[in-house]
Amino acid sequence: MLVIAGPTASGKSALASSLAEEFGGVVINADSMQVYRGVPILTAQPTADEQSRLPHRLYGAFAPDRLCSAGIWRTLAAEACAEAWGQGKVPVVVGGTGLYLRTLVDGISPIPDISDDVRDAARALFAELGNARFHQKLSERDPVMAARLDPGNSQRLVRAWEVLDATGRSLADWQADPREGGQDAQSVTLLLAPPRDDLYRSCDLRLEKMLDLGALDEVAALTALGLDPALPVMKALGVAEFSSHLRGEVSLTDALTLAQQSTRRYAKRQTTWFRHQLIPQMTIDEKLSESLREKIYVFIRHFLLTTAS
Numbered sequence: 001m002l003v004i005a006g007p008t009a010s011g012k013s014a015l016a017s018s019l020a021e022e023f024g025g026v027v028i029n030a031d032s033m034q035v036y037r038g039v040p041i042l043t044a045q046p047t048a049d050e051q052s053r054l055p056h057r058l059y060g061a062f063a064p065d066r067l068c069s070a071g072i073w074r075t076l077a078a079e080a081c082a083e084a085w086g087q088g089k090v091p092v093v094v095g096g097t098g099l100y101l102r103t104l105v106d107g108i109s110p111i112p113d114i115s116d117d118v119r120d121a122a123r124a125l126f127a128e129l130g131n132a133r134f135h136q137k138l139s140e141r142d143p144v145m146a147a148r149l150d151p152g153n154s155q156r157l158v159r160a161w162e163v164l165d166a167t168g169r170s171l172a173d174w175q176a177d178p179r180e181g182g183q184d185a186q187s188v189t190l191l192l193a194p195p196r197d198d199l200y201r202s203c204d205l206r207l208e209k210m211l212d213l214g215a216l217d218e219v220a221a222l223t224a225l226g227l228d229p230a231l232p233v234m235k236a237l238g239v240a241e242f243s244s245h246l247r248g249e250v251s252l253t254d255a256l257t258l259a260q261q262s263t264r265r266y267a268k269r270q271t272t273w274f275r276h277q278l279i280p281q282m283t284i285d286e287k288l289s290e291s292l293r294e295k296i297y298v299f300i301r302h303f304l305l306t307t308a309s
Helices: 012-023 048-053 070-086 098-106 116-141 143-148 154-167 171-176 196-213 215-224 239-246 252-277 290-308
Strands: 002-005 025-029 090-095 188-192 282-284
Touching: 002 012, 002 098, 012 025, 012 048, 012 090, 012 188, 012 290, 025 070, 070 090, 070 098, 090 098, 098 252, 116 143, 116 154, 143 154, 143 171, 154 171, 188 290, 196 215, 196 252, 215 239, 239 252, 282 290
Parallel strands: 002 090, 002 188, 025 090, 188 282
Antiparallel strands: none
């Protein structure tokens, strides 16, 4: 199994596609936003043409009103890997959601399923209080977990609350338990870690291109659904900023600037997470080039030959 990790706009998808083409692979999505339908431009999913050239799995697999957790994704990704192996192909798992990648390779904390009643109650309380007050309430009940969470990350705040409500244990305690269900396969992880200036420039250019491709229409269609703002898809990069423009609150230029800023900050958080939480077998810390791509091919070819023997 090949695992391609890295922050947004680092070139992961292009590398994954080239590796899948070179080594007879299946590209499996490990991005928590690219699993949703209706926002292919805004979440930078592979185009229909790209997906027609190579087998792709778990892109646009969920309706926008669905919730895809790390546990749900891991089950589906494991099935996709098994399908690929059954066809004699190499799973190429690619994405920037570090938690997804870790649950597939190392397993997941054995947290019991959370009932819909508990989950709905947690979301309702969050909607009533808002990020800052909800985070304060969580810190009163679970200071360890609250200290780990960004007050702006609504999905993780609600998750911490519902786990505490349902189990009586902090999510931090569950995460400290031995993991279960890691993928029984030899894997190699490549981490894309381009220079910060290059990464930020790519983030900015990506948002501009998204507008040219029709990102505003996607945001308009998404907001017209009247979805719960706590749903993951509503936190996709650019949704808040472009929705504000569509409501007439900010100019398109200002919305783009704010979306670019949010994307750069997200890329920085991803980079920090990967630096501290991931142990790659190969780190690519320069801009991809043909000569570097050949070095990667040699590295992967050696890995595949070694595992085959």
